[in-house]
Amino acid sequence: MNLFTCHFVFLKVIENCTNYKGILTSIKQEYDEFIEAIRKGQIDANHLQAKLKSLTSEPTTLMYYRKRAAELEDRIAIINQDSDKIKCELQKRLKQKAVKSPQITKKAPKKEQINPSALIPGMSIEDSLDIDALEKYQQQLDQKKQQLIASMNTKYVPIQKKQELDIKLSLVLQEREEAEQINQKLMDSYRKKRVIADAISSWAKSNKNITLFETLEEVIKKESDLKDDSAAANVFDDLEPKKSMEAESLLEYVERFNELLVSGQYKAAAIYAAHSPRGILRNIETMERFKAVVPHKDQDPPLLLFFEAVIGCSNLAKHPVNAALTLEGVKCALSNDKVELVVHWVTQQRVTFSESLGDVIWDYGEKEHQHKVTCLALAQLIYRKCSSLRKAALCMCVQGQIQGALDYAYQSKRFLLDDYLFLLKKCPTMELINGLTKEWDGKPAALSVGQAVLSLLCTDHKEYGFKLLENINQCGENALEQVILNDVVCTAEGWVEIAEECSNNNYRQLSERIMSVVISQDGVVEIPPKEEDAKIMEHIYM
Incomplete structure (x- = not known):
């Protein structure tokens, strides 16, 4: 039933129920006001969403304009070089032509000389002949000169000053982030202590059917689950009285992120994106924006800073990084020879495991032999997590763990004939062949x-x-x-x-x-x- 039908039915009810006509009329008026408020809220929400999309795409447009401006500057420099060459060539031709043609002596133009009898600007003839007026005018000119010198020292500063201020700003932002982290830790500690104190107080007032240890264990478990559920939320997530307020908070967050990225504070921008509310900046689009930034020689690539922040604060159990972003992050880390970073991500379960991720790490180990043992161990862990049985067993065989691979294969109920043949063809050794063609722990031979x-x-x-x-x-x-x-x-x-x-x-x-x-x-x-x-x-x- 739509709103028009409900309105029509309400009018019929008011007409038939004459005794309650006043009450029903007031109810209908409140109902209309409520419907109007809902419509206005929907219009505001749609407006804010459109504004959010436009703000998100604005930095990308600015980046393309800057890139185009740099290209045009290069072209202008080339044109100026060509113009200088043409001018030089033209002057040479004119000199050659002047040598061949009869020389014509020309009188040099006379320099303009100051006429002492001319009027002084801003003074009359009488004042220009008065010594006191001339001295007063000279004092005014001296004052103007001093004012110009003072304004040059106060109103204008060199460009190096801006660079120093940018460095100070980045340091202040870093200190603020560290203070926020310390504050968050203190708040978590206070909340835990408060929960435990309340639990002990309530247990003391109860009939004590369960022990204090069990009560505390249950309360701590609930607190940890609650903390995990709200781990990815930001300070803006708690402010949800209305959808419009949430949209405004998201807009402010995106605007702040754009300011950091445009000003070149890539580390702060990466941390901001990693802790974005509802993960609005933890996606492929944000990654492409960091990827488009040209890195400096002596600094870490902005793309690597982005992945360090995003994957470093992720949690596989509650808020994992998706498989596509994980794959790009691992590729970026390996391309920068950050194998220890990939080891940390995988062992701490910060990423989403997939067979393609294991293949990337396997291929890197094949190219870089000094990291082959580490890459094989990581690939084995990933393949086992994503149930790629044959490749996990192959990693074990390549590492020389033939007995472990055979035990893993025979104990797995999903290991098929094709998987055994895959192992036999990829890593043939006499130990593996004998293990596959003989009984194993009371089980018949696989081949x-x-x-x-x-x-x-x-x-x-x-x-x-x-x-x-x-x-x-x-x-x-x-x-x-x-x-x-x-x-x-x-x-x-x-x-x-x-x-x-x-x-x-x-x-x-x-x-x-x-x-x-x-x-x-x-x-x-x-x-x-x-x-x-x-x-x-x-x-x-x-």
Whole structure:
């Protein structure tokens, strides 16, 4: 039911109920005023949202204008250089032309001489002839001169003064932020102590059914949960009497952030963005603004300062940095050789784990060998957190933790056949191959011998498959035969293919041994070549 229908129904009710017409009329009047107040609030909220969007995009426009101005200044400098060259060339041509043409002597222009008989500006003829008037006029000129000198010393200052003031301002802002942090810590400490004191007081007045320790433990748990829920909120989040007031607070916050960023206070701007209410500045758009800033040679890049502030104050349990921002932050830190910073973020669970994040750290370890061990450990942790089982086990294998990788793979119920083959192809070692083709802690082998050898033959690690067969063959006279006969996964055709590969790679004895076992099986007959077929059929035509 819309507002028009409600209004119409209200009028009908007032007309029919004559006894309560005055009361219903006053109620309707208050109802109309309430509806009008809601409409006005919606209009104000929409206006403030539009203003917020325009303010957010204003610094970007200013940045582009400055960039365009710098480009135009470069072009003007080039044009001036070309103009100077043309002037020089023109003067040379004029000199050459003057030498060739007959010289014409010209009289030098006379310098303007001061006429003592001319009138003095601001004085009459009578005053200019009076000594007292001339001295008085001279004193006035001296006073004007002194005033100009004083104004030069007071009203105008060199540009270095502005730089000094900017440095002082940044120091004062830093001190204010440190004071705010200390104040916040003191407020948290006071709140905790106050909660504990109130809990003890209420427990003393109660019937004491539960112990004081249990009461305090429950109160502390509630306090910690409440603190976590409000961790990302700012001082502006507590001021929510109306949506309009909240929007105004957000506008003030964005304006202050824009001032810091435009004035070059990148660290303060990064901290401001990290603690923004409702996370309005912890996003990709703000990251792009920091990315567009050209860093100085002797200073940390503004983009790195942004990620240090944003990821440093995040919490994976309550307010994590999203996967896209996490990936960009880790890439930025690694591009600046800040591996220890990435280690801190990952170990303290400040980021959102994803398989792509693990891949970035893995690739960096492959390029920078001095950090390979650290990167492998971080990648293993990330892959396990995001349930990328095969890559987590691969990290363990590359680090030499074969037994741990096998134990992790066999205990995981989600480790599939493709995952075992992935490990076998990416990191083939005899220890891993033996672990995958034998029983493990009472569990059946993940791969059969024939299956493992066929998988290795498709890669550049064929020698590991041949070495496995030779080790089995050396274990006893019938060891290889038992392996082939008990292999229910690899078919006879598969073993024939293995035997052919052994023969092609100069393992003839091993190939003959495999073929003899395969041919001896029931239903398997070796097909002779064409020449032997002709010899067998000779007696028919004789």
